[in-house]
Structures are given as structure tokens and as C-alpha cells.
Amino acid sequence: DLYARYGKYKTVATVDPKAKPSEDEREQLTLWSTPLIDTINTWTLKFAVGQKDINKDWDEYIADCKNKNVDKIVALTNEIYKKQSN
Numbered sequence: 001d002l003y004a005r006y007g008k009y010k011t012v013a014t015v016d017p018k019a020k021p022s023e024d025e026r027e028q029l030t031l032w033s034t035p036l037i038d039t040i041n042t043w044t045l046k047f048a049v050g051q052k053d054i055n056k057d058w059d060e061y062i063a064d065c066k067n068k069n070v071d072k073i074v075a076l077t078n079e080i081y082k083k084q085s086n
Helices: 002-009 023-049 058-067 070-085
Strands: none
Touching: 023 058, 023 070, 058 070
């Protein structure tokens, strides 16, 4: 009953479709994203346990992510999305 009442007033936002990479693009994204995810998880743990200060060490964290190709991942994902939406 709760879900039925909730659904009566709920509006569902439209979401853009996911970017669907080719096999080569998917492989490249995986090669770049695996070390990036490890880096993000490591930094998150260090922030959480107090080994790193989020205010003082944020720029170092961003630089580390950039060294792990975060900008290339974003650029390639945007390129894939643009190809699909044309």
C-alpha cells in the first residue's frame, strides 16, 4: 500500500542513455580505470582513517587521479556519448 501511494506522487526523471563503447574502447577504459579505482579507494581510506587531511591533501589527490588518466577517461566517455547521440 505504501508503494502504491508513493508511486501516485512520484515523478521519474529521465536519464540519458549510457555510453556504449566499442570493444576496443571498453578495453582502453578498463586499462585506465582499474588503477584509477585503486587510487581512489586508497585515498578514500587514507582520508577516512586520518592518514591524509582532505583539506590539505586534496590537490595531491587530484594530481594523483590525473596521473591515473582520469581526464582521458572522461574525454573518451564523452566522445563515445557524442558519437551515439548523433
